[in-house]
Amino acid sequence: MSKPVIATASLAGCFGCHMSILDIDERILDLIELVEFNKSPVDDIKSFHKICDIGIIEGGCCNSENIHVLKDFRKNCKLLVSLGECAIMGGLPALRNGIPIQECLNEAYLDGLTVEKGNKIIPNDNELPMILDKVYPCHEVVKIDYFLPGCPPNADLIWDALVSIIKGTPMKLAYETIKYD
Amino acid sequence: MSTKINFTIDGKNCSADKGMFVLGAAQKNGIYIPSLCNIEGLAPRGSCRVCTVKINGKLMVACSTPVAEGMKIENETEELHDLRKQIIELLFVEGNHLCPSCEKSGNCELQALAYRLKIMAPRYPYQFPVREIDASNPKLIKDHNRCILCKRCIRAIQTDDGKNLFAFKQRGCKLTINIEPSTSAAITDEIATKAAKICPVGALLKKEVGFVQPIGHRLYDHLPIGNTASLNIISSREKDTNT
Numbered sequence: 001m002s003k004p005v006i007a008t009a010s011l012a013g014c015f016g017c018h019m020s021i022l023d024i025d026e027r028i029l030d031l032i033e034l035v036e037f038n039k040s041p042v043d044d045i046k047s048f049h050k051i052c053d054i055g056i057i058e059g060g061c062c063n064s065e066n067i068h069v070l071k072d073f074r075k076n077c078k079l080l081v082s083l084g085e086c087a088i089m090g091g092l093p094a095l096r097n098g099i100p101i102q103e104c105l106n107e108a109y110l111d112g113l114t115v116e117k118g119n120k121i122i123p124n125d126n127e128l129p130m131i132l133d134k135v136y137p138c139h140e141v142v143k144i145d146y147f148l149p150g151c152p153p154n155a156d157l158i159w160d161a162l163v164s165i166i167k168g169t170p171m172k173l174a175y176e177t178i179k180y181d
Numbered sequence: 182m183s184t185k186i187n188f189t190i191d192g193k194n195c196s197a198d199k200g201m202f203v204l205g206a207a208q209k210n211g212i213y214i215p216s217l218c219n220i221e222g223l224a225p226r227g228s229c230r231v232c233t234v235k236i237n238g239k240l241m242v243a244c245s246t247p248v249a250e251g252m253k254i255e256n257e258t259e260e261l262h263d264l265r266k267q268i269i270e271l272l273f274v275e276g277n278h279l280c281p282s283c284e285k286s287g288n289c290e291l292q293a294l295a296y297r298l299k300i301m302a303p304r305y306p307y308q309f310p311v312r313e314i315d316a317s318n319p320k321l322i323k324d325h326n327r328c329i330l331c332k333r334c335i336r337a338i339q340t341d342d343g344k345n346l347f348a349f350k351q352r353g354c355k356l357t358i359n360i361e362p363s364t365s366a367a368i369t370d371e372i373a374t375k376a377a378k379i380c381p382v383g384a385l386l387k388k389e390v391g392f393v394q395p396i397g398h399r400l401y402d403h404l405p406i407g408n409t410a411s412l413n414i415i416s417s418r419e420k421d422t423n424t
Contacts, residue, residue, distance in 0.1 A: 085281055088302045089273075090309075092282060097309040140306055147302035151281035175405055178296055180280035181287065181396075 004053040004166050007077060008040040011066040012093045012135055013059025016152040017084040018042070021056075023155035034166055039076075048076040054165060055080045057144075060090040061136045065129035074142040079165065082137070082144045083158070085151040085180060090135040097134045105131075150179050188252035203243040203254060204232050213407035214256055215265055215294055217381055218331035219244040226332055231268050231294065234261060262298065269295050270303035277309065277326035278382070284392055285383030287399030291329060292382075293406035313357075318365055320373035320388055325357055328384035334358060337379045340367045347376075358384070 010018060018041060022028065037043045038052050055077030061067050074080060085091040096104050109115060109122045138144055148161055157177035164171040184199040190212050197206035202225060207214050216232035219225055225244040232243040235255035243254075255261065272278075272291060280286045312325035334347040335358070346368060350359035360368070368376075370387075377387040396402065 082302065085279075089279075089307060092279065094277075094307075094309065095279065095282075098277070098311040134309060137302075137307060139302060144302075149301055173299060175296065176403060178299060178301070179402075180292055180295070181283070 003034065003036045005038050005050065006035045006040070006054045006056065006162075007038045007048065007052040007073065008042060008056040009058070009069055009073060010041065011057065011059035011069060011087070011138070012062035013084065013086045013091070015041075015058070017058035017087075017150075020084075020150070020152035020155050021158055023152075024159045025155070027159055031162070034163075048072070052077045053079065054162070056083050057081065057087050057138050058083045059086045060093060060138060061132060061141050062093050063129040063131050067132075067141060068129075070138055070141055079145045080138075080142065081146040081148060081161070081165075082139060083148050084153055085149060086135075087138045088147055088149055089137050091151065094135040101131060101133055151181050154179065186248045186250050186252075188248055188250070188254060190254045191256050191258075197248050199248075201248050203234065203236070203241075203246050203248055203252075206248045207243065207254070207256070212256060214243045215297065215407060216244055217290060217294060217329070218333060220333055220337060220379065223336050226336065229268065229272075229329070229331055231265055233264055233268075240264075265294075266298045266300055267304075269298060269300060270305055272329050273300075274303050274305045274307045275310065276329065277312065279326075283327065283383040284386050284390070285327075285380075287394065287396065287402055289383060289401075290381035290406060293401035296401060297405040297407065315360075316388075318360055318368060320368045320370060321360070321376060322386045322388055323358065323360065324384050324386065326384075327382045328358055329382055330356060330358070331381060333379050333381065334376055334385060338372060338376055340364060340372075346372065 008018065008021070024031065037045070038050065039045045039048050055073040057070065057073060057080060059066070061070060082088050086093060090097065105122050110120045146161060146165070148157055150157065154177040156174070160172050160177065163169070185196050186199055187194065187196050189195060190207055190210065193212070195206065195210040195212070197209055201209070204214050204216055204219060214232050214234060216229070218229040219232065227242045227245040230242060233240055234243045235258070236246065237253050269291065273295070278291065280292060283289065286292060314325065315323040335345060335349065338346050340346060344364050346361055346364050348359050348361055350357050373387045376385045
């Protein structure tokens, strides 16, 4: 039987959840035995080569590219896992949700203390993704099958969830591993 | 005539003094019913509905329902479990509870209940309301993003001469907690500490404290809310910090 295929991506996140995946320490050697990685920053594969079994998403959706990547994951992965607070509730990027978008852009590119004088421009190149009105949790954009909370999620929780999904056994969800911070 | 009332919780025979409320009576019999707005020593308010149980087949609130002879109370059932989960999830989505950046995280009762009920993500869409943060008081920060309107601060905190320091302002969905301007100068360090402690979430925070306890040493890091063992650990830790 071929190994289950995993894909991962970071949307509006800080890559802390990916760091937490690496935090499973020496079990990463077991993981390599258990699964094959496809599109992921772990192996730097940029696009899907095949249909994956598990897609792991870190970060919420703050721009049009995030939406595109997330929908692409839904299309190419049999199961989607929301990893971390940003994917589940927008996380710290969602702090901007109460601020009008124009104010955010003005502060970042025009009025901010660190903006260089005489170089004030709001980036508007066609190549740049459009910023969304709000930061959205992933499950409000596509269907998500599993949620692993935490900022970042505990490495033991990630390990337990991955092994359970791969082997089809129930997740243990130990109390100390489920945390929102 | 005996003043003891006999009743059952999930089939277990229990007894309590006449006049006790179901929540306290259950606690006396070693049974934990999750609650959020209730605090020991003050009249119950029944506002959060987290302590909803089934009494003789009807959904009722445990904190404000007195025990009666022969009551058949259901507590640990799938239905009630899900009902409580829904309430907690609603509280999470109707405010802005950003746990990773909250000083109360790890000591927050709302969060602890979510952990206990194993809520991985709320089933309802986030509202992301626009709410005010008021840091005008020299001792307290009032963050409406996290306020769940449990009224604990209003009920529990008064000045020595019996004046309320907190009050409700406006009505309906605009309802907020207000610090009475006429008495706000009376908020001492002691009252600010008490207010921050009485607030189940991080809506009232004492200034100049910050993230004082490291992760791993906080109230609900190792054992769930309602666990008597965790309460013993907490009291021993408090003793340590006092000495």
